[in-house]
Structures are given as structure tokens and as C-alpha cells.
Amino acid sequence: MPLSPRPLSGREAATYRTRVTLLGTAGGPPWWEGSDRQGISTLITVGDAQYLIDCGEGWGRSFRRSGESVPGFEHGIDRFRAVFLTHHHSDHTIDYPNLLLLAWHNGSNSLRQPIQIYGPGDRGSLPPIFGDPEIDPGVWCPESPTPGVHESTEKLLAAYATDINDRTRDEGKRNLRDIFEVHDIPLPTAATAHANIDPAPVMEPFQVYQDEYVTVTAILVDHRPIFPAFAFRFETADGSIVISGDTGVCDNLVTLARDADLLLHECIDPDWIEGRVGAKSGNDDPYLRQHLLAAHTPIDAVGPQAQKAGVRTLVLTHLVPGDTPVDKWQRAERGFDGLTVVGEDHMHFGLGAPIAHDPATLVAAAPEPARG
Numbered sequence: 026m027p028l029s030p031r032p033l034s035g036r037e038a039a040t041y042r043t044r045v046t047l048l049g050t051a052g053g054p055p056w057w058e059g060s061d062r063q064g065i066s067t068l069i070t071v072g073d074a075q076y077l078i079d080c081g082e083g084w085g086r087s088f089r090r091s092g093e094s095v096p097g098f099e100h101g102i103d104r105f106r107a108v109f110l111t112h113h114h115s116d117h118t119i120d121y122p123n124l125l126l127l128a129w130h131n132g133s134n135s136l137r138q139p140i141q142i143y144g145p146g147d148r149g150s151l152p153p154i155f156g157d158p159e160i161d162p163g164v165w166c167p168e169s170p171t172p173g174v175h176e177s178t179e180k181l182l183a184a185y186a187t188d189i190n191d192r193t194r195d196e197g198k199r200n201l202r203d204i205f206e207v208h209d210i211p212l213p214t215a216a217t218a219h220a221n222i223d224p225a226p227v228m229e230p231f232q233v234y235q236d237e238y239v240t241v242t243a244i245l246v247d248h249r250p251i252f253p254a255f256a257f258r259f260e261t262a263d264g265s266i267v268i269s270g271d272t273g274v275c276d277n278l279v280t281l282a283r284d285a286d287l288l289l290h291e292c293i294d295p296d297w298i299e300g301r302v303g304a305k306s307g308n309d310d311p312y313l314r315q316h317l318l319a320a321h322t323p324i325d326a327v328g329p330q331a332q333k334a335g336v337r338t339l340v341l342t343h344l345v346p347g348d349t350p351v352d353k354w355q356r357a358e359r360g361f362d363g364l365t366v367v368g369e370d371h372m373h374f375g376l377g378a379p380i381a382h383d384p385a386t387l388v389a390a391a392p393e394p395a396r397g
């Protein structure tokens with residue numbers, strides 16, 4: 026029986042063909058006081074292929090420092106195969122333009138095929154107004170207020186047209202449409218009609234992507250009012266990895282994570298919510314309190330979810346707020362019989378068995394991140 030996946034240094038992780046690297050573990054758009062966690066982003070490496078899940082603030086710099094980028098000038102993302110966005114909240118996508126625009130300069134000339142990008146499609150309707158219905162905030166971009174990732178990407182690239190035309194005409198850069206292929210994830214038809222009523226109806230996982238290294242399936246999770254919001258499962262020859270995305274307590278997540286080797290699950294500290302809008306906060310707002318609690322999974326509820334799913338290792342990530350102490354997050358292990366790890370940026374996990382033990386090989390494969 027192989028060991029449960031446990032945290033490894035970059036050098037140890039390089040001995041595994043299949044490994045997971047936490048590039049950023051903070052949730053939410055605020056800059057958390059007293060925390061240097063980067064925005065949410067996760068890297069999966071299988072052999073010479075890499076997969077990026079979410080593009081939170083700082084993923085690029087964190088990727089460079091993780092030891093997982095390809096060494097050498099303009100080679101960093103040579104191994105990227107596919108990118109997956111869980112949902113359209115800015116803390117998961119703010120450095121997506123970084124990927125699109127800097128790819129030219131950090132590996133794309135060596136890419137063997139276009140990078141496949143998958144994300145939620147158009148929501149299809151606006152979310153309801155929360156709070157006082159007399160206060161109408163209006164609609165931003167009413168001609169297309171809830172675009173999917175394909176349309177968003179086109180609009181982002183339009184905003185950067187000056188740079189793109191300069192690089193292609195003056196520097197001979199390749200057409201970006203040859204470098205990226207962007208896909209709205211099609212929803213099973215039964216799930217499409219209830220964005221504002223039941224955003225995560227009971228369903229089975231469905232396949233999103235497959236290549237010779239991974240099969241990726243998705244399921245809708247409950248991050249209302251955001252819709253669609255996905256969790257992803259990566260099935261590899263060495264084991265299975267599930268990334269919850271943002272979700273409240275959700276049966277679909279348990280379905281997707283059944284018997285997984287590694288579950289990366291989001292988590293929120295309910296005391297932080299109490300401090301902002303609880304009864305003793307001076308800003309008592311029970312509706313907003315419930316609203317925040319419904320969209321995320323509190324510390325005490327994560328362990329039971331992992332237990333129901335029967336996963337081997339639970340890793341907490343997307344921590345809100347980013348500055349809650351680790352020993353408090355560790356309480357998530359209650360109710361779970363497996364290993365619980367509080368995620369940190371640049372933490373690695375290996376799946377399957379190690380494949381190389383030559384220290385010289387390891388140094389070449391995964392240099393330690395620079396200090397300072």
C-alpha cells in the first residue's frame with residue numbers, strides 16, 4: 026500500500042512522475058495583512074506535461090520560484106498542456122492575462138501544440154440583487170453581462186491589441202490563436218436551467234479533457250450566486266487529484282472526490298465572518314453572514330466532506346482569510362481519518378512511486394527556488 030501523499034520539498038517531489046504543486050493558497054481578492062500567500066493557483070505535473078488550475082494573483086512568479094518551470098531563457102512554460110479555470114471570480118482569474126500575453130516570451134516558441142484552455146461558459150442570466158431590492162446597482166456591460174471564458178479571452182486580447190500588433194508585426198511573434206485554444210465547458214443539459222435556483226443539481230461527473238497523461242472530469246459545485254462553478258478531477262496512471270474550486274458544503278464534490286488520493290479543498294474561517302458581520306461586530310448582518318457561509322466551506326465542515334468521499338489526503342487551500350494561523354486551519358482534520366495538511370505556497374505532493382534517486386539528476390530537474 027503506497028503512503029498517503031504528504032508534503033514534499035521540490036527536490037523530493039522531482040522523484041515523482043506525477044506531482045502537485047501549490048503555487049498560491051490564498052482565497053479572496055483582498056491583500057491579507059500579515060500573509061504573503063499568493064492568489065489561488067495549482068500546478069499538476071505528469072511526466073513532461075503540466076496543467077495549471079486557476080490563475081490567481083502571482084501565479085507566474087510563484088511558478089518560476091517553485092522549481093517546476095523549465096530552466097532557460099524563454100522556456101518557462103514549455104511543458105504547459107492545458108489550463109483550467111474553476112469559475113469567473115477575479116481572485117481565480119486576475120493573472121489569466123499574464124498567461125495570454127507573456128506566453129510569447131516565456132516558452133511559446135518551444136510549445137509542441139496549442140495550450141488548451143477550459144473554463145465556464147456564459148452564465149446565461151444575471152444573479153439576483155442581494156440586499157435592499159430598492160437599490161439597483163445597474164448592469165455592467167449590458168450587451169453581454171455574464172460572458173464565458175471564450176468571449177472574455179477575446180475581449181482581453183482586444184484590450185491588448187496595441188501590444189499584440191506590435192509584437193506580431195515588429196518581432197514576428199506567432200498568431201496567438203495558434204498558441205491557445207479556448208473552450209467554454211459545455212454543461213450537461215439538465216444543469217443549465219437553474220443558475221439562480223439550484224446551481225449544483227445532483228449529477229454525475231462529466232469529461233472535459235483527455236490526453237495521454239490525464240483524464241479530467243468536472244462537476245458543478247455550489248458557489249452561489251456564481252454559476253457555473255466547477256470542481257475538477259485529474260485521473261493519472263499514478264493516482265487521482267481533486268480540486269474543489271470554491272464551494273459550500275456540496276454533495277457533488279463528494280461524488281467527484283470518491284476514493285481520490287488527494288483532495289485539495291477550499292476553506293473559510295467562520296470567525297472571520299463573525300468578526301465582519303456577526304452579532305458582536307458592530308455591523309450585524311445575519312443575511313450577509315449566511316450568504317458568505319453558503320458560498321464557502323467552514324473549517325469544521327471540510328473533514329467530514331473528505332471522510333464521506335473516502336479520500337486519502339486532504340489539503341486545505343484557498344484559505345480565507347489568508348492570515349488565519351495554521352493551527353486553527355488544522356482543526357479541519359476533525360472528522361477525517363486520513364492525513365490533513367494545511368497548504369502553503371510551494372508545497373509539493375507526489376503520487377505513485379518515486380522514479381529516480383540520483384541527487385545530480387534531481388538538482389537538474391528541479392532547482393530550489395532562489396532565496397530573497
Ligand SMILES: [Zn+2]
Binds near residue numbers: 112114248251271
Ligand atoms: Zn469564488
